Amino acid sequence: MDSSEPLQDLKHQAHTEDQWQRLSPIAILYFAVGFLRGIFGNVVYLLPALAFSYSSLQKHPYIWLPTITLLISLMFIVAVWSFQVYRFRFSENNVEIRSGIFSKKQLNLPFERIQNVKLEQPIYYRLTGFACLQLDTAGSAKQEAKLVALPLELAEQLKQQILSHKSEPTEANQHEIENNGTNNSTNSVHEQLLNQRSLSDLVIHGITSNRVWIILGGLAPFYDNIAEKLNQTLNSLGIDLKELFNLETHAVWQVTLFALSLTMLVMMLMLSFSILGSIVSFYGYTLSKSANRYIRRSGLLTKHEVSMPLSRLQLVMQKQDWLDVLLKRINLKLEQSNAQLDHASPSAVSNKILVPSITPLQSKALIDDLYPDNQLFNIGFMPISGFYLVRTIGYFLLPIWVLLESFVLYHHNIKVAGVLVGLFAVFSGLFYLRWRRWGVAFDEQYVYLRRGLIGIDYVCFPTYKVQQSQFKQSVMMKKHQLASVKLILASGSVTAPLLPQDVAYKLINHCLYKVESSKISWM
Amino acid sequence: MSETLFSNDNLSAATPEQLAMIQQLDLQTLSEKYAPLNLQINILSTLLITLLGVLVYLQPWLSLPQTLMLYLPLGLSLFTLLGLGFCGLAYIADKRKRYALRELDLHFSSGLIFQKVLSQPITRIQHIELKRGPLERYKGLASLQVFSAGGAMHTFELPGLTLDTAEHIRQLILQHKDLAQHG
Structure with a gap:
C-alpha cells in the first residue's frame, strides 16, 4: 500500500480539484510519431504526385x-502544439478531454459508457514508464478517447x-464491485x-x-520496379535471367527448375515476413484471468493490453485452416461487439482477442x-x-462446366x-466437404455451429446474446420443407442454411424465447 | 422463476416456449397507400430515365458515336420494358409485406421468391427512429427504424406505416418494460 501512496495523491489531485491536467512532455514524442504515421498512411495518395515530379527531382536533386x-x-x-492544447480531467465518474489544433474537440465520456479499456505501451514509452490509455465506447468511433501519456x-x-x-x-453488480474491491489490493x-x-x-x-498476401497485395504496384531491380542486381552478379529462361539454349526441365527455385526463394x-509480423504483434503473449475479466498482453515494439469482462464476450470461434490441420493447431477468437468496425477504426480490429496457434486440448480448456x-x-x-449440393453443384457449377467443356471440345x-x-x-x-462440415446444434444455454472446408471451424455463443433473427425460405425450399436461419449478434452474424423447416422454426423460437425470458444484458 | 412469468401474446397455450412461435404470427398489412406510392415512384423514375435517353437520341447539338446511336433505341426499349416489369414485381412484393407486434418482439415478413421473416426482440433495441421523406409526408406515411447492436447492416425497418400506427408502435416500444430496464 505504501508504494501506491504518491499515486493515490496524484489521482486524488486529478479527482477533487476540477483542474484540467496537462500531459507529461513525453507525449510530444507520441504526437510526432502520430504525425509521421499520418504522413506515411497517406503516402499512397501522394505517389502519383511524386512520380510526376520525379523527372524534375532528377534535375534538382537538392530539393x-x-x-x-x-x-x-x-x-x-504540430507535435508541440498538440501537446500544448491537450488537457484532460477526471471527475467522480467522468473523463473529459480537450484536444485539437484547428478543430477543437471536447470529449466528455461517462465511465458507464466505456466498453473497453486498453493499455498500450509503444517502445519509446517503455523506458520512461508511460502508457496510453485507450477508452472505447459501444457507440461510434468518434467517441473514442485516448489518454496519450500517463504514468x-x-x-x-x-x-x-x-x-x-x-x-x-443492482444487487448482483454491487456484489461484483465488492469482489473487485477485495481483488484490487491483491x-x-x-x-x-x-x-x-x-x-x-x-x-x-x-x-x-x-x-x-496482405504484403503481396501492398507490393503489387511495385512489381515491375522490383523485377527490374532484381534483374539488375542479378546481372551485376553475373546472372542473366533472360539467358537462364531462354528455351532455345536450355532444356525445358532446366527452365522449370530455375522457375521453381525462384518461386521457392520468393515464398x-x-x-x-509473415513470421516476423506474427512475432511483432504477439511477442510475449499471455492470456490471463482476473475475477471475471480476461486480459491479453502482447507485442514486441508496442505492448498492447486488452481487457475484456466475460459479459462483453459475444462469441467464441475456433478456426482451423488447411495449414493448421497439417500442424494440428487452432486459432481461437474471442469476439466482442463489432459496432466500431463500421468506422474502420484501427483499434476495433484489436477488439477481438485472438489466441494464436494453440493445440486442440488448450483450445478446449479455454472454451470450457x-x-x-x-x-x-x-x-x-x-x-x-x-x-x-444440388444448389451449389447442380445449379451453379455444372452449367458453367458444361458450357466451358462443350466450347473447348468444339x-x-x-x-x-x-x-x-x-x-x-x-x-x-x-462443395461436398463444405456440405459435410456445416451443421448446427443448440442446448439450454448455448448455440453451436460447425462449418469449414478442409479444416473445421466451431462457433459457440450463449443463446441470449442474439440481437435479431432471420428466417429465410425460397419457393423451392418451401417445396422441400427447408429453411435458412441467420442469427445476428453484436459481433456479426451466424448463418445455418438449408435446415429442415421445423428445426429452423425451433431454433428461432428457442433463441427468441431465451432472449426475452432471460433478462440478461447482452453486454 | 422468470419462466413461469414468461408470456408472449397468447396465454392459453401450454408451455412458455410454445408461446413464442414465429410460425403463428398475427400478421398485419402495411398502409394501403404504401404499395401504390412505391409503384408510382418506381414507374416515374423509370420513365424519367427513358425520357432522358430519348432526349439524348433526338438532340441535334452534339454528334455522338455511330455505334451508340445505333444501339440506343434497342437498349432503351429493353431497359424500359425490364424496368416496368420490375416495377410490377416490386408492387406485388410490396403488397405482400406484413408485420407483427407481440408483447416482447417485432416481426417483419417480406419477399417474393425468397420469403423472409425478421424478428427483433424488444429487449435488444438500442434506439428507434421515425423516418419520413417528402413523399411519405405528403401521403401521411412513415417508416419506423429500429436499431440494435447487430449493426447498421441489420437495421430492422417497418416501411409504409400510417403516421398514427408508427407513432403508436414507437410509444409502445419506448414504454416497454424491457427497454426501460436497460436504459
Missing part, C-alpha cells in the same frame, strides 16, 4: 533537403476504477495465467496465418473456462440438407478439356 527540413519542422510544430501505474489504477464502475448498482496475486505463447508457437502462427522470403458446461465437442450437430482442345474435368472434380469435392 530533398528543404523538403525534409520543412517536414521535420512541421512535425515538431504506467496511474493508468493501471484508472483502468481498474473504470472497469469496476457499473452503470446500475490484484497481481489473483491474476490467473490461462495461456502463454512461446516463440515457436508464434513461428507456427506466422506460417499458418496468411498475412503474407521463403514471404514466409519470413469461458463457457462452463458447453457441449461444443460432444453435442450431435444437425447436418444441413443435401439440397445444398475446338478439339483435349488437354484443356481434361484440365476442366479435373477442376470440376476438385470444386465438387470442396
